[in-house]
Amino acid sequence: MHLILCANALVTSEVSSATSAKPLKSKNARVVILPRLTTTFAYFLGYLLGDGCTSISGHPTVSISCHSIDEDDLARRVIVPLITRLFGIRPSLFKKRNQNAYCISFGSKQVVTYLTDVVGFPLGQFPKVVPRLISSSRMRIKVAFVRGLFDADGSIILSKKTYQNPVYPSIELKSVDRNILQWVMGVLKEQGFRVSQGRSAESWVLRVNGSDMFVRWMRKIGSGNLKHISKYQVWQKYGYCPPNTNVPQRLDLLRTSPNSGKTNINSSVAVGLCRGSSACPGWGPWREN
Numbered sequence: 001m002h003l004i005l006c007a008n009a010l011v012t013s014e015v016s017s018a019t020s021a022k023p024l025k026s027k028n029a030r031v032v033i034l035p036r037l038t039t040t041f042a043y044f045l046g047y048l049l050g051d052g053c054t055s056i057s058g059h060p061t062v063s064i065s066c067h068s069i070d071e072d073d074l075a076r077r078v079i080v081p082l083i084t085r086l087f088g089i090r091p092s093l094f095k096k097r098n099q100n101a102y103c104i105s106f107g108s109k110q111v112v113t114y115l116t117d118v119v120g121f122p123l124g125q126f127p128k129v130v131p132r133l134i135s136s137s138r139m140r141i142k143v144a145f146v147r148g149l150f151d152a153d154g155s156i157i158l159s160k161k162t163y164q165n166p167v168y169p170s171i172e173l174k175s176v177d178r179n180i181l182q183w184v185m186g187v188l189k190e191q192g193f194r195v196s197q198g199r200s201a202e203s204w205v206l207r208v209n210g211s212d213m214f215v216r217w218m219r220k221i222g223s224g225n226l227k228h229i230s231k232y233q234v235w236q237k238y239g240y241c242p243p244n245t246n247v248p249q250r251l252d253l254l255r256t257s258p259n260s261g262k263t264n265i266n267s268s269v270a271v272g273l274c275r276g277s278s279a280c281p282g283w284g285p286w287r288e289n
Contacts, residue, residue: 033088034114037133039144043224044082045121045131046148049180055124060112063105068095070247073226074151075102087111128175130183142187143221149173149184151225156214156232158241165240169214173206181206191220230254 035041048054052064066075075093083091083106091106115121120132134145154173158166175181178197181204185195188208193216196207208217218232230250234241237254245253 031088032108032110033086034110034118035086037137037141039140040082041086042134042137042141042144043148043151044086045119045134046145046150047079047152048121048148049128049130050149050152050154052152053124054112054115054121056112056116057124059107060109061105061107062091062111062115063103066102066104067227068100068102070227071102071225073247074224075104078224079104128177128180130180135183139187139190143191146184146187147221147223150221151223151228154228156228158231158235158243163240166243167235167240169209169211169235171208171214171217174200174203175206176203178204188221192216 048062048064051066052062055061055063064079066072066079068075080091080093083089083104087106087108089106089108089111091104093102093104095102112123116123118133120129120134122128122131130145134141150171150173153175154171157170157172159168159170160166161168173181173184181197185197185206188195193208194210194213196209198205198207208214214232214235218229223229223232226247230247231241234245234250234253241250242253
């Protein structure tokens with residue numbers, strides 16, 4: 001393995017055992033980036049903790065799962081480019097047989113070793129924990145990590161309460177490991193959120209309730225997941241979000257005027273939603289390095 005120290009990352013040339021003594025000229029050599037801790041990397045680590053894993057048995061692999069309907073945009077336009085940007089590796093993406101799920105994966109001993117030994121990310125079936133590099137970092141790194149975890153494992157629940165339509169928002173994060181949610185709760189409280197924690201039949205549940213907290217979440221924590229952003233945008237536009245809708249259906253609602261039933265924004269705006277706009281400045285997997 002050859003090491004090149006750069007301003008932003010440690011770069012290695014990863015070579016198969018069959019290559020010659022000149023790895024950088026071999027067709028089997030590839031450059032692997034080991035990124036420094038930024039909000040971009042923190043978002044990736046949060047998502048990986050929620051919906052991914054690392055494995056060392058056989059061929060060392062990093063893998064992530066996404067829903068193939070509601071998270072098609074996330075998989076293709078966020079996670080895959082993010083992995084390439086961070087590690088210099090183009091991951092594979094395939095749909096799982098007979099499931100509405102994608103698997104995004106790539107193999108790299110250097111990356112897996114870096115994640116587990118340097119970052120402190122849990123390996124394989126080990127109990128999930130917040131990586132030590134994240135837990136000891138500054139607040140904006142922690143917020144980006146929570147954003148990634150929310151995009152992977154979070155839900156936006158809109159309920160009727162005493163209203164005619166489902167207008168009352170709650171954000172939920174679930175985990176079988178209570179310590180992870182307690183850590184997240186500490187981060188959120190420092191950011192001014194009202195947070196509660198409870199227990200369901202299968203896991204612990206963290207909740208952030210109310211319209212003011214919903215808006216605060218999307219502005220301060222943000223999201224890179226169209227599943228969340230579209231629900232937020234429909235709620236903002238109509239005052240509620242119809243239950244049991246998927247992302248394509250919510251995009252249709254965003255293209256339609258609430259009063260006339262006519263299209264009032266074009267498809268590119270609907271798909272883009274609030275990306276980069278003042279309506280939701282917290283959008284995106286990262287906002288700065």
